[in-house]
Amino acid sequence: MGFPPISSLSFILFLFHFHSTISSSHFCAPHQSLSLLQFKDSFSINSSASVRCQHPKTESWKEGTDCCLWDGVTCDMKTGHVTGLDLACSMLYGTLHSNSTLFSLHHLQKLDLSDNHFNFSHISSRFGHFSNLTLLNLNFSVFAGQVPSEITHLSKLVSLDLSDNDDLSLEPSSLGNLTQLTSLDLSHNDFSGQISSSLGNLTHLTSLDLSHNNFSGQILSSLGNLPHLTSLDLSHNNFSGQIPSSLGNLTQLTSLDLSGNYFSGQIPSSLGNLTQLTSLDLSFNNFSGQIPSSLGNLPHLTSLYLIGNNFSGQIPSSLGNLPHLTSLYLSGNNFSGQIPSSLGNLPHLTSLYLSYNKLMGQVPDSFGSLVNLSYLILSNNQLVGPIHSQLNTLSNLRDLFLYGNLFNGTIPSFLFALPSLQYLDLHNNNFIGNVSELQHDSLRFLDLSNNHLRGPIPSSIFKLENLTTLILASNSNLTGEIPSSICKLTYLQVLDLSNNSLSGSVPQCLGNFSSMLSVLHLGMNNLQGTIPSTFSKDNSLEYLNLNGNELEGKISSSIINCTMLQVIDLGNNKIEDTFPYFLETLPHLQILVLKSNKLQGFVKGSTAYKSFSKLRIFDISHNNFSGPLPTGYFNSLEAMMTSDQNMIYMSATNYTGYVYSIEMTWKGVEIEFTKIRSTIRVLDLSNNNFTGEIPKVIGKLKALQQLNLSHNSLTGHIQSSLGNLTNLESLDLSSNLLTGRIPTQLGGLTFLAILNLSHNQLEGPIPSGQQFNTFDASSFEGNMGLCGSQVPKKCFGDEAPSLQPSSFDEGDDLSLFGEGFGWKAVTMGYGCGFVFGVVTGYVVFRTKKPSWFLRMVENKWNLKNRKTKKNAGRYGARRN
Template identity: 75%
Template sequence: MGFSPPSLSFILFLFHFLSTISSSHFCAPDQSLSLLQFKESFSISSSASELCHHPKTESWKEGTDCCLWDGVTCDLETGHVTGLDLSCSMLYGTLHSNSTLFSLHHLQKLDLSDNDFNSSHISSRFGQFSNLTLLNLNYLDFAGQVPSEISHLSKLVSLDLSRNYDLSLQPICFDKLVQNLTKLRQLDLGSVNMSLVEPNSLTNLSSSLSSLSLGDCGLQGKFPGNIFLLPNLESLDLIFNDGLTGSFPSSNLSNVLSRLDLSNTRISVYLENDLISNLKLLEYMSLSESNIIRSDLALLGNLTRLTYLDLSGNNFGGEIPSSLGNLVQLRSLYLYSNKFVGQVPDSWGSLIHLLDLDLSDNPLVGPVHSQINTLSNLKSLALSDNLFNVTIPSFLYALPSLYYLDLHNNNLIGNISEFQHNSLTYLDLSNNHLHGTIPSSIFKQENLEALILASNSKLTGEISSSICKLRFLQVLDLSNNSLSGSTPPCLGNFSNILSVLHLGMNNLQGAIPSTFSKDNSLEYLNLNGNELQGKISSSIINCTMLEVLDLGNNKIEDTFPYFLETLPHLQILILKSNKLQGFVKGRTTYNSFSELQIFDISDNDFRGPLPTGFLNCLEAMMASDQNMIYMNATNYSRYVYSIEMTWKGVEIEFPKIQSTIRVLDLSNNNFTEEIPKVIGKLKALQQLNLSHNSLAGYIQSSLGILTNLESLDLSSNLLTGRIPMQLGVLTFLAILNLSHNQLEGPIPSGKQFNTFNASSFEGNLGLCGFQVLKECYGDEAPSLPPSSFDEGDDSTLVGDGFGWKAVTIGYGCGFVFGVASGYVVFRTKKPSWFFRMVEDKWNLKSKKTKKNVGRYGARGN
């Protein structure tokens, strides 16, 4: 029987295939062994890769051809490994200098990006890969210094060391890189510390360079202008080098430049005709918070290839140029944090490809429907912090691809309608004037990560238990509304990824969630200002990541919850204005409450002596925090913590909390006996309130050690003896209330004490001093050192709180009251001793004020 034509063709093909295989080599044995040993030196961890997850080494099996392994490329003639791509492979461990990776001498391309090498140092042995043309060590958690041996890789065309935030590059090493890597076309050193490198060192970069990325490198000084003129330069990224100066040229530019990012630099950019005509091929342009001079934004309408435009944070005024409607290829447009007025231009209806639009933080007004209702491809829309005073446009509820919607801080009115899609991942409608119930469609957004409907005041109804179906929810903030009913029991354990739960300032009743699941991610729990009853569940100790717990202003009946001391990261604990009772004893575990920065158990029924052992544990109140940042959720960093707190005698809700703040408030309880000396250890305290208790004995002189103290309230107790002179050195003390005790003797003078009026000392009949209009006799008469205006600036401690201006007003009122009193005494011919005292103090104060007025004025700016 003969072969049919198809069978013969197959045989011929098989013969050709086998002959091809026989003429090539499999992976060399030593190469295979090296790769397997390299694999064994790392573990696989899902947290080791962030951008993508592809554990390529799992396909590496002994006894198989390594040239067929995932991520491995071989020379088919020699069997040598020439390429290794292990990006996103979830590798975790240390890359040692004796790693078998360095025995792969024939490598031409090596990509290890997006793994976790656990603060390894970049080995000098990388310099042995003499054939490398591509080296990508991006985002590997490398630390230390870049070795100079990297400069030996003279064949490199692409080098990426970016996003290794603890990595530094020294000037000598950088000079060698520039001199030796003459074939470089792509260089990315983003986030590598180059603060010691002179920008002028860049002048010798290869003329073949097509992409240069030096973002967030700490560069200082004048950026060399010739870099902008490199003939092949297509992409330039210098973002987040706020020490860089210089000028971006308007002429002689490379006509191939397609990407330009000068955001957060001080490099001058002149938006003029010459520049625009030289940037015709530009597709990506970011000048956020940059140094734009003599700008004509309308000219940007000529850059018709733009797909990305960011002009945020530049204080541009006037109306938004209608010419931007010419940029029909735009995918992303960011104009937030400017001063644009008026409405969104009608011409924007042509931006049909727009995916991301952010016009936040501008005084724009509505309506918005006619301008952007045709942008059916929008995925992200942010119009927050504007002056829109209309109902939410109906078309927003119908956009099929919309996943991010932020309309907070406007004057929007009306009901929240039902969404006609389920693609939302982020929804923020807070701080508007919306009313009605929460639409059920919100609870059907299966991928929703953040739901923020706070501060609308008029949202009513109950919180549906359907909310617990949102298994990806990380932030839930429904605070400052009129929601009623009980808190859904499932809120304590429905999602292990929930970081923020804020239901404060509503009309919720019933019990606090009683079951908090283990291994949850809760960092912020705020139920303040409701009518919740019952006890505090001990299962809250399962919230091991909890940083803020605010249960204040409820009807909780319980004893002090000692089990909370086991929470290792608790920084803010507010239990004020409940029905808590009993004693507050010392610690029972090591390091209990050591992270507490704000502790408020005021207005309860706690009794007994102040807990000395407990105060000894407050380590965070013993040391100041120099990080001037607002406290925010770690797992969802865009969410900034807020609390309600009594600050300098005024009840305020703070939408932001500075990490430096330290507050201890034990007021309005039944604490007895003396103020313990150990309280002087809390040197970082800025506010101490022990008022309205039954504390007896002397005021401890150790309070004078609290040099950061801005507010001290010991009023309405049974304190006796004199006011310690040591309190007179508290130069930041702006608020003092020692009223209604049994104090006697002279009031300390000088520093801040000269700014306090009689109300700070009333109800202490034994006190004397000019503040209470009672002379002290003999050697008890207080002297009058110069007044100090150095009261500290608390405006940075808490967002939208009271600052130095309020303190100055208080001082001014007290001063006017004193002068007026003296004048009345003089006109009514009261005792001459009082006239002499007031006159002497006035003369001395006038002389000192003239000397200090400049310093005071400077602090006030």
């Protein structure tokens, strides 16, 4: 089959067109090809260098081929010059030096090096030599240092993106020279200073993003001179002052974000002129006053965010005139009055956040019209009444948070029938009655705690296969047993059924439960039987609280498989066991409470390296432990030696929404801490049978806030090293057999509010001044040998010298007498004769325990003074 015939004229025209095409297309010049290859060779290809996307374009660059055909390279088809270089996401890693061959590509018009890793290179001043450049994108490429002023010489630049480099700085006033710019993005850097009025010269700008920097000062009214601006983002800086009304001149603006600054005053009504706005975010500032009703004149607005300000008054009903609004966030303000029913006129609304205000009254019936609503957050207000049945139409509702209000009545059963509901939080209200059976298995989060519910836990809850959180705590009246079917909830992370009247045994399967379970709180119930005897390996348990039940038996050593445990609270049960030494191997344990059980035997102290090194609260009080105090543990309690300045509440790391709670004796009062600050440090060994002396090493625990060794059989002196516990707020050594004087060093504990030394065998004067002036007679009663203004027995003569601070390596008695023939031994020698003095000094030197002699001399001295003096000085004062 042959070709169809063509005329001579057509053939000539074809040849002419082919020749013209060939002659007008130029290959890449050799020097440009070489420059690109050398540029390529100066970097390595690393998969971690590009995060958002990965396309190693330079791998297609081969020597001897036309560079105009290389990936990411654009050429002028007439001249063959490289005019565009797009190496975004090319996985380049290395330093971009100022002598790079990149800068020999003088005809570049577009340069995109975004999403690579240039290893904190400084932006070279040679970027300013690309005189034809219209686009420069260095976004997310790990550049650092000062942006060179030569960048502002790029007079043809239309788009400049230096965002997401974190460590760049520049002089903002210099950018006013780039008068052709339409897009400027400096976000997510370390730029600071005030923005310059010269930005008002960039009259072609359509997008300006300065967010996530450290810019400060006021917004200049000159920004209102940018007539083509459609997007303005100044969020997350340090801007202050009021919003200039001139921003109302930006009539083309579709997005305005000023969130996360320090703006104050009222919102100017001129913002109502921005009729093209689709998104307005003024959250987390210091705005006050009422929301101007003019915001209801923004017909295209889809998102309005005013969270975390000081707005007051009523929510304007004009917001119900925004026909396209999908997101309304007004949480964290001081709005009062009733929720306007006009909000029910927003047919496209999907998110409504009104939490943490002072709203009153009932939820409007009109909310039943919000059929597209997915998120309804009304928590922490003063809303009342039952939940209206009109809400049963919200078939798309995913999150319903009504906690912290005054809702009452029964929880309507239709809530448990909403087909899309995943998160239901009704805690801290006044709901009563039984909990309805659930009719859908979509629920993932259920918190009904702190209400007045009663009856058994609905069996349908234990069929929710996707449930991650179940909190039914502090209802006081939930009864019945915990079924073993609860262990079928394989995605459960938090289980809190505490403070109820649940009975029966703890399901043994909870020890072998899902590896995802992080929180198990069954405390304050009527549970019997034993603690789960088998804990599986590789579990995620961080918080175990079985306090306040009637559990018996022993503590299973398999609990050491719970290597993530931070809190163990088994207090107030009937556990009969010895001290569980195996717990000291748990690397993250911070709270251990075994109080009020039937534990017995010695607590010998550390048997492993860094035992209990992270322990902050150690409470083994009200048991039958005996023998000496566990000095070995005191040496390894590293977390009690250093103060924690981080004032956060302790919470589960695998589930950050759950904050730990604990019941504890604090300053003599039994208190339930619903939140535990990470700064707290408590050591409570009281109400046992410990004997022997208080070890001096306890003075190392300088972060302790509460130390309770009361109601034991401790002997010896009160160690002066306790004066090193400078954070101590409560010290209870009462009801022991302690002897000797009260160390004056305790007076230097400026935070000490509670001191109880009562019912010991202490003697001598109660130190005066300092912190002792704040304690009354109850701190010292029951010590017949004490004298001072707080007790009936008055002192005679001068107050005895204060005890000197002691080291941790020697006994306190040595600190009084020193090594060998101390000054006291010499003094006694002069008083009783040289021979007697030498003998006494020798005894002191050999035994290093002269306390018996000191007490003998002191008793003689006190008897003599009572006979010769009738008036005693004042050695104390009553509590302020």
